[in-house]
Structure formats: C-alpha cells, structure tokens
Amino acid sequence: MSDNSIKICSGFRFAGVHCGLKAEEVLDLALLLSDKPAQAAAVFTENRFPAAPVVCGRRQMDAGAGVQAVLINSGNANACTGHQGEIDVAAVAEVLAAALELPRERIFISSTGVIGEPLPVTTIMQGVELLTQSLDDDLPVTEALERAARAIMTTDKSHKIVGVEIETSQGPVTITGLAKGAGMIHPRMATMLAYLLSDAGIDRQILQEMLRRVVDKTFNRISVDGDMSTNDTVLALANGISGVNLTAAADLEAFEEGLLKVAQELSFMIVKDGEGATKTVAITVVGARRAGEAEKICRAVANSALVKTAFFGQDANWGRIIAAVGYAGVEIDPEMVNISFDQVRVVSGGLRDPDYHEADGAAVLRQDEFTVKIDLQSGEDEFTVLTSDLTHDYISINADYRS
C-alpha cells in the first residue's frame, strides 16, 4: 500500500496468503483479526439464494456474539451448495477457532468466487495454517492489510482500502475499510464484500442501525451490471481498543459520518474498478413528485445498457437517457424535464436545449468522471446512483470468467 496516509485502526491484525483456491499464484485467503471480541453488525444480500456463509453469518448476527476473527476466501463462493455448504462453513470456522484459540462463535466466514462448486475445505484448512504463520511474520501492518485486501479480490484490478480518523469528545477513533467489488455490482448490494473496522467502542444495536443507514446511502446506490450476488456482505466491527466509548449523541453522529465517508469512498472505488469500466458516472434525479420515484428513474438510467454503452462511446446521447426516464414506470411530465451533463444543460423542458452545442456535451463525456443530472421539476424527491460504463472489457471478462 503505497499511500501512507491511510489510517489503520488499532487492535487489528491482518494476513493474506495463497492457499490454492485459485490456480494462479495469487492471494486467495484473508484474515482480519481483532485483539479482542468486537461488537459486530452486518448487512447481507437480499438474494433468495443466499450462499452458505451468508446463511451462517445471518444466524451469527442474530445470536449477537462478538466477532474476533474474519476469514475470507476468494475463488469459491460456497453458494448453491445446500446443507453441505453450511457444514463446510462450520468446519472451516472450527479449524480457524482452534488455530487462533478462540471460541467458535467469534469466527465470521465470507466467500466469493464461483457459484455451485463445493468449498475446497482441505485447501482452506491448509491455508489457515499459512495464515497463522503469516501473523508471526511481523509484516508492517500496512503491508499485511494490503495482503488481506488483495486476497479477497476476484476480477478486481486493484485492492480497496480506506481509512479515516474521527475526533470525538473523548479522543480520536479510527475506521478502516476494505472491500472487493468488480462484477454483479447492483443496487441492493453486489458481489461485494466490505469490512468496516474500528477501534471505537459502541453498542451493537446502535452500530447495526447505523450500518443499515450507511449501506442504504452507499453500497446500495452503486451499479455495474445490474446483477445482485448471492454472497454480498458488509460487516462492521468495533473492538473498543481505542478506549473511546461512543455514547454521546454528537460522538455517535461524528462516527456515523466517518462510517459514511469510508463506505462512500469504497463504493466509489468499486464502481471505478467495475468490470471493464472506463467511466464513473453519478446519475442524480431531483424534483420527483413522490417518495421513491427519483430512485426508480435513477436506477432505470443507471442500469440501461444503451446509456452505459453511450458513456463508453463518449457519446452525449441524451435521447437514450430520456428513453430510460420514460420507461422507469413513473408518471412524469415530459415537458418539465431538464437534463445536464455536469454544468452543461442539454435538455430543457423535454426538448434539446436551444443553446446546447454537441461539442460541450462531448467535452464532459470525455472525462473519466462526471454527473448526469435529471430534474423533473415536479416535487422534492431525489436520489443518486453511481454507475459505470458498459465496455468491451466487461464482455471479455464475463464471457471468460466463471463466476
């Protein structure tokens, strides 16, 4: 991790190894280890085929036990593996618990990768041994964290780590987040794993409510291909090792803002590194009449294959945006609709703006990042989704990669 400015919260150790789940000599097994049990909160995929680690993780959260170690493998999703999949999660957790001398219920397991293949439990067990050895290697924490963040990657081009320090009335606390994304990134979670770690002390129930709000504003507002994975998980751990216990309203608010910031940055990194993506585009809908309408329109535009392909072609093709607005299933007044690309007004009152020049729109679309703003001028409801373009590389990656 070349960026030394990333804040790493105290009381956590990290490891990432290659155990053989992936054919190539790349890292495929990660460990996040807290020095003491952390309050844990999680948000999981809404997919009706939740993978075995999601089923087990939900049960664990319901039980409310503290979490001390998180084991994450890439290369196999342990999804559509039935009851055997859950037995495999338990077996892996058992082995890690023994190796770390921790109670079984403090182990949290995530998996990402191919669906429908049995989890290679023996391979992971060997990996656990490598991980515990790796903990003894005394790597600098930044390097160890980077190895963990790399080990959870699938088709990601780069690892994703964000850290922030937050001032509270009792002193500073830190939140460090790591995530993987790349494909199946969609509204309502994604093939996405994100871990938000903090050394703050906080009540579990409060953390859970906070996490739900933060996820709804961040990870649930990104889209790469409109597909939703069976394995999506966002886990927040707070181990309290900073000595700062968050109870005052102002402190909790500051912490939630920090959590939001970390989640926002990770979300942005996920879209930016979306499979084949060359553009990161914020789609903002404002002025919708009723609650929820801006979101519907926003998602229709953000998921439109034609709109996303136009972004790739650097084509300021507002007609495709209009078409997507029109089929979102929301009653609108076409003659009230304005559309801007960044500061360039393209559509006014449902028609091409008389002062719009194609060259101005094209200049916006040549950028790597820009905003499409759709103003319905009919009310107060608004929503934003972060999306990517749809490219040749997306096709190549997904025609070849077995996920």
Next chain:
Amino acid sequence: MSDNSIKICSGFRFAGVHCGLKAEEVLDLALLLSDKPAQAAAVFTENRFPAAPVVCGRRQMDAGAGVQAVLINSGNANACTGHQGEIDVAAVAEVLAAALELPRERIFISSTGVIGEPLPVTTIMQGVELLTQSLDDDLPVTEALERAARAIMTTDKSHKIVGVEIETSQGPVTITGLAKGAGMIHPRMATMLAYLLSDAGIDRQILQEMLRRVVDKTFNRISVDGDMSTNDTVLALANGISGVNLTAAADLEAFEEGLLKVAQELSFMIVKDGEGATKTVAITVVGARRAGEAEKICRAVANSALVKTAFFGQDANWGRIIAAVGYAGVEIDPEMVNISFDQVRVVSGGLRDPDYHEADGAAVLRQDEFTVKIDLQSGEDEFTVLTSDLTHDYISINADYRS
C-alpha cells in the same frame, strides 16, 4: 426476397426509396399502401416520452378511421421534438395524402432512428415523390415488399418479412408481416416497428383486442438489451380485399392463430438479429406459485447482463442464472428449483445435479438456439421470454451508433 414461399396478401402495394435521411445510399423511406381503407388496430410503446408519430398515431386510432397508407422513415425518430414534432407528422401526412389523393386521416406515420433531432420534413417530402414514382415502376410485389422492409431498418442486419395463409369457412385469407428491431428491444415493446397486413375483413374492435393479446404473447416477450424505445409501434391492417369477412368464432380463432404465428416469427427474427447477437435463447419459467411470478423471474434472467454474457461465452454458467432467479423479487424455495439447458438437467433442488457433466451443458450452449428451463415446482404459473446474448458487437454498435 429469395424465399418465394412467403405469402403476400392481396390488395397491398409497397415501395421503399432512399430520400437522404441516412447519409449512406441506403433505403430510408417506406410506403405500405392498401387498395382500399383497412380496419386498423395498433399497440404503442408505454414509454412516458412517446415520440410525435406515436402521439399522433394514438389519436388516429382513437378516432377509429380506416388506414390506407403507412409511411415509415428510418434515420430520425421524431422523438423529444415537442409540439413541432406533431406538426411535422401532420405536414408529412398532408403531403402523402395529396400525392396519393387520399383523405389525410387515412395516412399513418411511423419514424425510427435518432432521438431529439427535428424531422427533416423537406427531405421526406422529396422522398414521397420518389415513393409515388416507385409505385409506377411495377416491380414484382415481393421485390417491392422487400424494399419497404429494408427501408425501415436501422442497425438491423437483415429485413424481416413473414407471411401465412389461413383457411376459413369462406375461403383463404393471408397475413403478411414486416418488422424492424435490433436495439432497445425489451419486454413491453421495443425499438421495434411491426406491420401486420391482411386481406381479411374483420371488425376493428375485434382486431384491436386480438392484436393486444397477440402482442402480449410475442413482441412483449422478447429482450435484447432491456431498453424500451420511445417509438415502438405494432400496427395491424385488414382491408377485406379477399372477400372473406371474419365473423364466425372458428374463423376468428383461426385468424388470431395466424396473427400469432406471424408475430411469433417476427419476434424470433428480431431477437435473432438483435444488436450483436450470436445466440437466441428461450428462457422458460414454470411452476411459480402466484400469477405474475414466473414473468418476474423470467425477465430478471432474460435481462441479466451476466447471464447474457455467459451465453456469449458459451459458458453453461448456471450460478449466474440462480443469482438472477434469486434477485427477481419473488419468494421462492431454493431447494425446489430445477434448471435444464435443453434436455440437460443442470440443477436439481437448488444444487448442481449429481449426474450433470459440464461437457453436456457446454454442448447445448454451443448451439445458436437453445432453451433454459427453470422449474420452481411450487405452482402452475409459467412464462417464456426470448432473449439474446450480450456481445462485443453490441458494445461496438451502441458505442458508435447514435440512436
């Protein structure tokens, strides 16, 4: 049109010319002309930004006048053109009415192409002159029909014509259909224009109800990219020139079957010629618990970018299908789900079928056409959608083409 077996209904003439709406020297203006006013029925896009010809066409259908001539231009959609767009439709209709010496209200106009540019009315007026000259050329009707079918193409690779003859108690009638498709092909209509012409005599109201049922079973069950156009139109004309008047229930039933067959074949041709498509795949969901649930799941799978890219990669990636089934928003029992590729059982009870061999699935996916059957084993509801794969050519076509 090399296929001489296509039935062409009597009492219609056709023309297709190049008038200059498209830069290249390709046909861009079509005329379908009935020898006498025909009963007309139509189904239009549900997009909230209906193009001017759709707005005018709806009004015309509400007025219930017979239709005698249909003018269709490609190269410009006359969409998002506001009130001026409607004035332009009227102007073009006026010119054609004068040229053909027909009342203005018997002219039906369709447009397809770029959104948001003013309709080049003068160019089309010149085209109308070419069309009427072309009618005098006495081309063989098959050739004239092919020219009309080619003139309505945008990114279509080939023109689409289907004809059937139907036996009735009073003698035979014919239905001839022509269509364009290629992009923005989606459930609930598409950038799709389809014209179903018949020499049968039939009540207008009955024809309208019939057309609605047929469209719901055909054009509304195809998907190329999940986008819905501003211009979609299916128009049925019945001019009665065969002398056969359809009133007996059995005759009406036979006619509806014929209409369905023509619409089915045109739908199939549209998906097969979907932008960049190399595969035509029927997604069939059976055994859903409640009405409408099979459709929801079917559309989620048929529109999934990951599933469609796997088809392109000839990858029997059932995990992506499972994921799409799981996020369709329907309560399902994962352990009841079976999936087959043609006759090859891939998933049984939500898990990889124990007897499934990867090679068998791969063999199915190497075909140009196949069926994915998803059996939820929970009820009687079922649905089928015809979809295509998502390919490099789709990206190339849509990153470059301004639609």
